[in-house]
Amino acid sequence: MARPSPKLLIVIFFLLMAASALVAVCIGTYWIAPADVFASYVSYFNGEGRTITEIVVINLRTPRVILALMVGMGLAAAGATSQSAFSNPLASPDVIGVSSGAAFGAALGILLFNHEAATQILAVTFGLAAIAIVFTLCKSSRSDSMLMIVLSGIIVAGLFSALVSLIKYVSDPMSKLPEITYWLMGTMSGASYSRIVVALPMFIAGMAMIYVMKWRLNILTLSDEEVMALGHNPKVVRWTAVFASTLVVAATVSLCGLVGWVGLVIPHVARLFVGTDNRHVIPMCMAVGGIFMLAMDTICRTVSVEEIPLSIMTAVVGAPLFAILFIWRGRNKAGGIIR
Amino acid sequence: MSFEVKNGGFGYGCEYLFRNVNFKLEQNDVLATLGPNGTGKTTMLKCMMNILSWREGGAFLNEKDVCMFRRKDFCRKVAYVPQARAYAFDCSVIDMVMMGRTPHIGAFSEPSSKDMEVTEEKISQMGISKLAERSCAVLSGGELQMVLIARALASEPEVLIMDEPESNLDYHNQLKILNTVKRLSQDMICIINTHYPEHALRVSNKALLLSKDGSADYGSTEDVITEESIGDVFSVNTAMGSVKAGEETLRYVLPISIR
Numbered sequence: 168m169a170r171p172s173p174k175l176l177i178v179i180f181f182l183l184m185a186a187s188a189l190v191a192v193c194i195g196t197y198w199i200a201p202a203d204v205f206a207s208y209v210s211y212f213n214g215e216g217r218t219i220t221e222i223v224v225i226n227l228r229t230p231r232v233i234l235a236l237m238v239g240m241g242l243a244a245a246g247a248t249s250q251s252a253f254s255n256p257l258a259s260p261d262v263i264g265v266s267s268g269a270a271f272g273a274a275l276g277i278l279l280f281n282h283e284a285a286t287q288i289l290a291v292t293f294g295l296a297a298i299a300i301v302f303t304l305c306k307s308s309r310s311d312s313m314l315m316i317v318l319s320g321i322i323v324a325g326l327f328s329a330l331v332s333l334i335k336y337v338s339d340p341m342s343k344l345p346e347i348t349y350w351l352m353g354t355m356s357g358a359s360y361s362r363i364v365v366a367l368p369m370f371i372a373g374m375a376m377i378y379v380m381k382w383r384l385n386i387l388t389l390s391d392e393e394v395m396a397l398g399h400n401p402k403v404v405r406w407t408a409v410f411a412s413t414l415v416v417a418a419t420v421s422l423c424g425l426v427g428w429v430g431l432v433i434p435h436v437a438r439l440f441v442g443t444d445n446r447h448v449i450p451m452c453m454a455v456g457g458i459f460m461l462a463m464d465t466i467c468r469t470v471s472v473e474e475i476p477l478s479i480m481t482a483v484v485g486a487p488l489f490a491i492l493f494i495w496r497g498r499n500k501a502g503g504i505i506r
Numbered sequence: 507m508s509f510e511v512k513n514g515g516f517g518y519g520c521e522y523l524f525r526n527v528n529f530k531l532e533q534n535d536v537l538a539t540l541g542p543n544g545t546g547k548t549t550m551l552k553c554m555m556n557i558l559s560w561r562e563g564g565a566f567l568n569e570k571d572v573c574m575f576r577r578k579d580f581c582r583k584v585a586y587v588p589q590a591r592a593y594a595f596d597c598s599v600i601d602m603v604m605m606g607r608t609p610h611i612g613a614f615s616e617p618s619s620k621d622m623e624v625t626e627e628k629i630s631q632m633g634i635s636k637l638a639e640r641s642c643a644v645l646s647g648g649e650l651q652m653v654l655i656a657r658a659l660a661s662e663p664e665v666l667i668m669d670e671p672e673s674n675l676d677y678h679n680q681l682k683i684l685n686t687v688k689r690l691s692q693d694m695i696c697i698i699n700t701h702y703p704e705h706a707l708r709v710s711n712k713a714l715l716l717s718k719d720g721s722a723d724y725g726s727t728e729d730v731i732t733e734e735s736i737g738d739v740f741s742v743n744t745a746m747g748s749v750k751a752g753e754e755t756l757r758y759v760l761p762i763s764i765r
Contacts, residue, residue: 250595251595254593254595256595379614381616382611382616382617383608385597385601385605386605386608388593388595388597389593389605390588390591392552392555392557392586392588393586393588395555395556395557395577396555396557396581396585396586396588397581397605397606397608397609397661398577398578398580398581398582398608398609399577399608400577442598442601443595443596443597443598443601444598444601446616
């Protein structure tokens, strides 16, 4: 069976992503026709009057769509990066405790300050702190074998989850607790440009690192000796990859709370289309992740009057998707042809 | 080109695995290293690759200490074929071979069309073009070994170091690998580890015999591999014989009983 080239598929999926972004802007509490959406943008940039439609498109739906795209692209790319870095197809950024750290930071922010940016900055800080602790543990045990990184990650994740529970326990059950709980389940409501801007530098830095090193991610699936025999220091390459995905994950958690499953499932979906070469997997992850997250968020904000927490939706869709994927792959593997 | 080890020694803790390893290889030389399990054959290859540091002495490529090379420059000249193992990720053969180009590719760049050409050339040189799109996870042992050799060749090395390339393979694939080593040795220095004295006798002109007390016997393969030396090193009684196969006379070592 002739297969379309990975590059063509990536272009197609990016076009699909753009199309779904447009559709997502149209969908909402009420439908806004694509022509009206365009008209809103045009009149906004011309600085003309503010109609309701314009405000909805520019201030509510557009930032939300941008946020969904960022989070989807970021989590999927970071997931693929972690899977390569730990040469484990089941790894995700959660493994090394980044998400738990960031979750603790955000919960702390909600408990102590009633300020959005503070919450965001604390989330990022503790996400990075988590990876710093993992790194220090590995350094002081004089081993950064993959096993040690994963063990340290479990230690750090366990610690931060306990601290999150502590915060939930002490927080005011009438006001703060629901907010924290809701946030821990992930949500994109309250998306705003100012929020995005806070996280953007880190997000872009991490994504740029991943994008530049995407081919080099391939060699991380080899043993350390083989990596050295190919002229690289495996520790440097591995930690760079881990750090880059940490930046991205911390940035996304600071934007919309904890969103599970995307980082785990989407890379596998992407590989289904373009094979295992990370030069293709990373861009494909970005496109598929963006589309997936847009779809999930659009469902979350439209199916009921009350918004559904994002993590519930990604798990409800992601878990069965993962199962189907593995059954399907298992059956098709007999031929031994990748893709 | 030349590859030399002077007074090489390595060990863990206060014990030595091996000491006083000396050899010098020139163009067209094939060195076979033999020795019982646990005498540090693989470890020595890693020292030669500068993956582990020698405790004593050192390795010299073209008269220059390998520690003095930039890692990347060194890896362009000396390539390593590890013992074949299963990989956690599926990876197509062509992607796997392409990884061999890594030492030639800048830190912020990706493979160019020239790298692709070299990759395809090495794949066809190893006779595995049919496998190019296959997943490494479903290859047979013999096929995977050919892929790993192709990957090493992709860096266009002067020295090729192979860790037991023909172990765990059937007769047909053993001979295929040995013929490949023989053919490659016309263009580069080859160093292999092996458990089979007859393979050493077949492809190598130099041999290094490691024994459990850490000593290393080096010389021409004919001199080093004898009934007595193999018997002593492996603690077995052996018989050596030869058979005529057309023009060639092939020699073999047969283990008889445990000493």
